Amino acid sequence: MVPAAGAGTRLGGAVPKPFREIGGKPIVLRTLEALAAAPSIEGIVLVLAPGAEGSAAELSLPGLPWFRTAPGGARRFDSVASGLRAVPDETTIVVVHDGARPFVTVREIEETIALARSEGAAIAVTSPVETVKRVDGDFVTATLDRERIRLAQTPQAFRARLLREAYDRALAEGWAATDESAIVERAGIRVAVVPADRWNVKITAAEDLPLAEWIAKEVRR
Numbered sequence: 001m002v003p004a005a006g007a008g009t010r011l012g013g014a015v016p017k018p019f020r021e022i023g024g025k026p027i028v029l030r031t032l033e034a035l036a037a038a039p040s041i042e043g044i045v046l047v048l049a050p051g052a053e054g055s056a057a058e059l060s061l062p063g064l065p066w067f068r069t070a071p072g073g074a075r076r077f078d079s080v081a082s083g084l085r086a087v088p089d090e091t092t093i094v095v096v097h098d099g100a101r102p103f104v105t106v107r108e109i110e111e112t113i114a115l116a117r118s119e120g121a122a123i124a125v126t127s128p129v130e131t132v133k134r135v136d137g138d139f140v141t142a143t144l145d146r147e148r149i150r151l152a153q154t155p156q157a158f159r160a161r162l163l164r165e166a167y168d169r170a171l172a173e174g175w176a177a178t179d180e181s182a183i184v185e186r187a188g189i190r191v192a193v194v195p196a197d198r199w200n201v202k203i204t205a206a207e208d209l210p211l212a213e214w215i216a217k218e219v220r221r
Helices: 027-036 076-086 106-119 160-173 180-186 208-219
Strands: 002-004 043-048 066-071 093-096 121-126 132-136 139-144 151-159 192-195
Touching: 002 027, 002 076, 027 043, 027 106, 043 076, 066 076, 076 093, 076 160, 093 106, 093 160, 106 121, 106 151, 106 192, 121 180, 151 160, 151 180, 160 180
Parallel strands: 002 043, 043 066, 121 192
Antiparallel strands: 093 151, 121 151, 132 139
16 A cells, blocks of 8 residues: 655645656656565555546556555545555555655565564664654753664555554544554554665655655666
């Protein structure tokens, strides 16, 4: 599942973020192609802002058994809940990956899926290189142990039953989160981690575009 329903206000421009081009190709198409290259991926649900589904008709993904769209919501939580409803009932593993992370590798996808199969849930992470501080307002309250800190990324993979049950519980309790791992953690499920490389960046703001262009040209050619 690829949530790509965000407004992209921090990126700016007249073209919706998923369809902004990097190296002459829409961001979301790069993301979909990266996912489709992974042997374990059998189909994709692309979650788009309402009214943007028509743009997806121009995306070509040969070789996948199925590809469908779902309408996004006001929050990422709502978009993923909508996407889950479009996932076939017989699906065993659901992988959620940001539409704005076009440089994910097959290794990251496959290792995350393999761990989800054995452990129930797994996410890609990176290790911070800076010293990490906890703050209250404008003041530092603690320096955290960097060796025990990881930055959550995507892909995030889960046994489908566990993810659905965790979302049902969160919906019933009126609780939301900014990533799927937090939803299943709240349901008491342990989440394993897979190291991602530094180029699995999320394109969020206008200043991310030059870096993305460079990665597309020099690293992910």
